[in-house]
Amino acid sequence: MAIDTSVSEFEYPGEEDVGTPAKPPPVWRRSAWLQPNVLWAIAGGVIGYLIGHWLGNVIASGYQQVQSSGQNNVAIVLGLSLGVAGWLAGIGALTYPLAKILGYEPSPSPPQQSWVRYFRMTEDHKVVGWQYAIGVLTFLFTGGLLAMLIRTELLSPTTHVFGPGTYIFLVSEHGTVMMMMATSAVVGPLGNWLVPLMIGSRRMAYPRVESFSFWIFMAGYLVILSAFFFGGFPTGWTGYAPLQTQANGGMDSYLVGFGVIGLGMILAGFNLAATIINYRAPGMNWGRVPIFVWGILATTALLTLATPTLVVAGLFGILDRTAETAFYVNEHGGSNFLWQNLFWFFGHPEVYIMALPGFGIVMEIMPVFTRKPLFAYKVAAAGMLGVALLSFFVWQHHLFQSGINPDMRPLFMLTTELISIPTGFLFLVTLGTLWKAKIRFDTPMLFCLGMLFNFLIGGVTGVFLSDVPVNVTVHGSFFVMAHFHYTIMGGLIFAMFAGFYFWFPKITGKTLNRKLSKWHFWTFFVFFNCTFFPLFLVGILGMPRRVFEYASNLQTLNDISSISAYFLGASFFFFIINVVWSIYLNPHPAPDNPWNSLGLEWQTPTPVPWYDFEHIPVVLNDPYHYGEADAPPVADLGKVLSAVGAPAGSVSHEDLGTGVEGDGDPRPPIL
Amino acid sequence: MRIWGPVLRATATRDPRSCEATNITMTNSVDNQQFESFAGRLQETPEEIAFELRAQEGALWTGGRLLIGIWAFAFAALGFAYFYLRSANNENLWRPHGITAPTATGAAIFAITVASALLLMFGERRFRNDQTLDWQVAGWTAVLGGLLVIGLQIWQLTDLPFFPGSSGYASCFIGWAAMNIAAVLGATYWIETILAREIRLRRAIAQDGGAPSSTLPVARLFRANLNGCTYFWGFVAVVATFFWLLFYVI
Numbered sequence: 001m002a003i004d005t006s007v008s009e010f011e012y013p014g015e016e017d018v019g020t021p022a023k024p025p026p027v028w029r030r031s032a033w034l035q036p037n038v039l040w041a042i043a044g045g046v047i048g049y050l051i052g053h054w055l056g057n058v059i060a061s062g063y064q065q066v067q068s069s070g071q072n073n074v075a076i077v078l079g080l081s082l083g084v085a086g087w088l089a090g091i092g093a094l095t096y097p098l099a100k101i102l103g104y105e106p107s108p109s110p111p112q113q114s115w116v117r118y119f120r121m122t123e124d125h126k127v128v129g130w131q132y133a134i135g136v137l138t139f140l141f142t143g144g145l146l147a148m149l150i151r152t153e154l155l156s157p158t159t160h161v162f163g164p165g166t167y168i169f170l171v172s173e174h175g176t177v178m179m180m181m182a183t184s185a186v187v188g189p190l191g192n193w194l195v196p197l198m199i200g201s202r203r204m205a206y207p208r209v210e211s212f213s214f215w216i217f218m219a220g221y222l223v224i225l226s227a228f229f230f231g232g233f234p235t236g237w238t239g240y241a242p243l244q245t246q247a248n249g250g251m252d253s254y255l256v257g258f259g260v261i262g263l264g265m266i267l268a269g270f271n272l273a274a275t276i277i278n279y280r281a282p283g284m285n286w287g288r289v290p291i292f293v294w295g296i297l298a299t300t301a302l303l304t305l306a307t308p309t310l311v312v313a314g315l316f317g318i319l320d321r322t323a324e325t326a327f328y329v330n331e332h333g334g335s336n337f338l339w340q341n342l343f344w345f346f347g348h349p350e351v352y353i354m355a356l357p358g359f360g361i362v363m364e365i366m367p368v369f370t371r372k373p374l375f376a377y378k379v380a381a382a383g384m385l386g387v388a389l390l391s392f393f394v395w396q397h398h399l400f401q402s403g404i405n406p407d408m409r410p411l412f413m414l415t416t417e418l419i420s421i422p423t424g425f426l427f428l429v430t431l432g433t434l435w436k437a438k439i440r441f442d443t444p445m446l447f448c449l450g451m452l453f454n455f456l457i458g459g460v461t462g463v464f465l466s467d468v469p470v471n472v473t474v475h476g477s478f479f480v481m482a483h484f485h486y487t488i489m490g491g492l493i494f495a496m497f498a499g500f501y502f503w504f505p506k507i508t509g510k511t512l513n514r515k516l517s518k519w520h521f522w523t524f525f526v527f528f529n530c531t532f533f534p535l536f537l538v539g540i541l542g543m544p545r546r547v548f549e550y551a552s553n554l555q556t557l558n559d560i561s562s563i564s565a566y567f568l569g570a571s572f573f574f575f576i577i578n579v580v581w582s583i584y585l586n587p588h589p590a591p592d593n594p595w596n597s598l599g600l601e602w603q604t605p606t607p608v609p610w611y612d613f614e615h616i617p618v619v620l621n622d623p624y625h626y627g628e629a630d631a632p633p634v635a636d637l638g639k640v641l642s643a644v645g646a647p648a649g650s651v652s653h654e655d656l657g658t659g660v661e662g663d664g665d666p667r668p669p670i671l
Numbered sequence: 672m673r674i675w676g677p678v679l680r681a682t683a684t685r686d687p688r689s690c691e692a693t694n695i696t697m698t699n700s701v702d703n704q705q706f707e708s709f710a711g712r713l714q715e716t717p718e719e720i721a722f723e724l725r726a727q728e729g730a731l732w733t734g735g736r737l738l739i740g741i742w743a744f745a746f747a748a749l750g751f752a753y754f755y756l757r758s759a760n761n762e763n764l765w766r767p768h769g770i771t772a773p774t775a776t777g778a779a780i781f782a783i784t785v786a787s788a789l790l791l792m793f794g795e796r797r798f799r800n801d802q803t804l805d806w807q808v809a810g811w812t813a814v815l816g817g818l819l820v821i822g823l824q825i826w827q828l829t830d831l832p833f834f835p836g837s838s839g840y841a842s843c844f845i846g847w848a849a850m851n852i853a854a855v856l857g858a859t860y861w862i863e864t865i866l867a868r869e870i871r872l873r874r875a876i877a878q879d880g881g882a883p884s885s886t887l888p889v890a891r892l893f894r895a896n897l898n899g900c901t902y903f904w905g906f907v908a909v910v911a912t913f914f915w916l917l918f919y920v921i
Contacts, residue, residue, distance in 0.1 A: 206730065320842075
């Protein structure tokens with residue numbers, strides 16, 4: 001028993017500091033400017049691009065197709081690829097993988113606490129969550145700005161602001177930026193920030209992979225934006241061949257960008273899955289996992305399994321455009337429908353990559369504001385897993401109008417309709433939670449209700465669209481466009497804001513202004529519906545997507561949509577002003593648990609220390625026993641972990657009865 | 672309780688006045704290398720350190736299997752493309768004149784990949800029987816085998832009897848070559864890092880029974896990592912077999 005040298009004999013400066021790291025003495029460190037950071041990443045990206053472009057010209061400038069077209073795709077692809085590599089090298093993401101070749105492993109070092117950490121690789125999941133939040137908002141505002149330009153063009157059926165080529169590029173860029181943003185909108189900021197806290201962990205399983213996933217995500221953003229410099233791409237966000245193969249250099253940005261962001265998505269899912277499976281606190285068996293974490297877990301299955309298909313499809317596209325293969329070229333033994341199949345095998349699960357975390361947020365928040373237990377917790381978890389599983393079997397409904405044997409249509413119509421069953425589970429769980437509840441209409445709850453309203457419209461129109469006759473009738477029209485905006489923006493973005501408003505006090509330690517919050521919700525909700533509902537009508541009346549001229553009788557509806565879109569965009573200012581006001585101009589410290597939530601993440605001090613929990617908590621129950629007079633405690637934070645050798649999730653309340661003595665922490669168990 | 676001894680020795684050397692000194696101790700203490708608990712940075716109980724260690728072992732196990740899942744779906748996309756284009760046979764250009772990529776090189780690539788994986792599996796079994804040297808020989812041979820496969824695959828690309836865009840088969844083959852290079856490179860990198868790690872740890876772990884049987888955290892994580900890597904090599908061998916059959920046999 002060499003344990004006598006107990007750490008409790010060890011005196012820290014100040015008794016209240018037990019559990020916190022001792023302050024390091026001033027030692028010489030490299031200046032923050034000289035350490036890997038975002039400036040070095042930018043420099044690395046530029047240098048990498050220049051080297052890659054030069055190399056591509058050396059390799060391919062003599063090729064016949066380059067000389068005849070004047071366009072060297074090899075140079076562009078190599079430039080972008082080496083640019084991404086340079087970006088990653090500059091941020092320090094390659095240091096550790098290279099050191100491993102020599103057998104080195106990272107040595108523990110205290111996390112940096114200065115503001116510089118937000119511009120570097122970091123192992124603190126909360127910092128990565130912040131980085132993702134800024135990244136996602138950057139994507140969102142870029143895509144939103146492009147949407148304003150699109151709606152401006154559509155103000156008039158005949159008077160044009162842009163040419164047709166520019167218009168289709170704006171539509172394509174908007175769609176690509178938004179879809180890539182949406183895949184990480186919840187998983188990135190909230191997933192990374194909250195999952196370890198919600199499962200009682202002090203860290204992620206692969207913190208460097210987590211940080212890597214963010215920085216490669218941002219590299220993908222820059223790559224997709226680089227399409228502006230190469231003339232854009234005309235395919236919409238779906239990148240269909242044969243247009244893909246024929247398009248100019250902007251298409252390379254699309255393909256490389258999708259590949260790069262796809263890698264980031266895979267890695268993010270990989271890390272979160274490993275964390276949830278292995279780092280759950282003792283006592284947190286699968287029946288006690290917070291429902292938001294279930295949503296993230298189901299999403300990670302899609303991220304890790306569906307996204308590789310997108311990356312491979314992108315690789316084939318790049319090979320077609322550089323090595324002159326013919327994957328998507330019918331005339332040379334390929335097939336343009338192959339792209340559609342591979343793309344939608346990823347693309348449809350992607351819809352659920354967006355929806356499931358959104359539902360997780362809503363189901364996590366609703367019990368707090370209804371003060372009722374989550375209705376049918378197990379059904380909710382099963383519903384999310386069911387959606388994730390079925391989402392792999394529906395992709396061909398996107399091909400009803402192209403590239404599918406007509407005899408196969410009923411099968412995929414059936415699988416698509418089947419997926420509405422587990423989705424219905426999720427809806428019923430939320431409605432069951434609302435049933436006979438005394439609802440507190442705080443802003444997070446309003447966003448949750450808004451999400452349900454919008455997703456209902458998006459979901460019901462989705463059921464119509466899964467039917468072949470309707471699908472054939474409205475395919476490629478604004479009806480489809482309105483449908484997926486209702487599910488993605490009306491569902492995911494509303495849920496994302498519900499999450500931001502709910503967890504903002506914990507994340508920042510500040511209280512948001514209530515009036516501004518509610519102004520944001522109501523303007524956002526009203527103008528969202530005013531923007532997108534008319535588009536169902538113009539779709540039914542026959543207006544096709546991605547076309548900048550339309551019948552003059554549709555102008556009124558389009559104008560309502562466009563003008564509402566401006567107000568919708570303006571409603572974001574309430575959010576921005578609120579955040580700036582509440583953090584910098586008129587800060588009010590937030591209490592540790594302003595909503596009286598039972599969630600484990602709310603039991604930590606605010607701001608949350610870098611190590612999350614002073615002691616690894618022992619979970620005793622699920623966190624949804626709201627409104628129960630004799631509700632059991634949810635977790636024990638004060639006691640020292642007593643279950644040696646027990647795997648995660650295997651400790652029961654009885655195991656703890658005479659466990660290791662507490663450390664004097666006066667806090668009672670959570671009630 | 673042997674596992675706690677080394678961990679706590681490291682903890683007990685902490686000097687409250689110097690976090691840097693603590694880190695130096697931790698960095699130089701082989702007991703804790705590769706084991707990223709918060710020891711030295713946070714007052715952890717032995718049980719908490721044990722929890723962290725167990726979670727990291729589990730994460731390595733899960734990570735190894737997830738990697739196989741990720742690559743399986745990537746190669747499934749290639750397999751889908753192969754069968755889709757083969758059945759579509761647009762313009763009768765799936766595989767004109769039954770032409771194939773150079774079969775001798777293809778067979779060599781296949782054979783070396785499978786042999787390397789089998790050798791590695793055999794080596795890991797020997798490792799578990801405390802025959803570390805056998806595993807090292809098997810491991811370094813697998814590294815050489817992986818590099819050879821990559822070299823042959825690249826060389827084969829320069830020696831193809833068809834233009835990349837001449838047929839569906841040709842396109843799929845180029846896709847396979849690119850993906851196989853990436854997969855084998857990843858597998859080779861992984862086993863090389865483990866072998867290099869073993870060299871760095873060898874002397875310190877030897878006192879505790881060596882990597883195969885040491886109960887030190889670093890040894891436990893090492894074994895979990897090796898196990899995941901060996902599985903991944905097995906997966907690469909299965910993929911190599913499958914696509915060798917597709918591209919050269921049927």
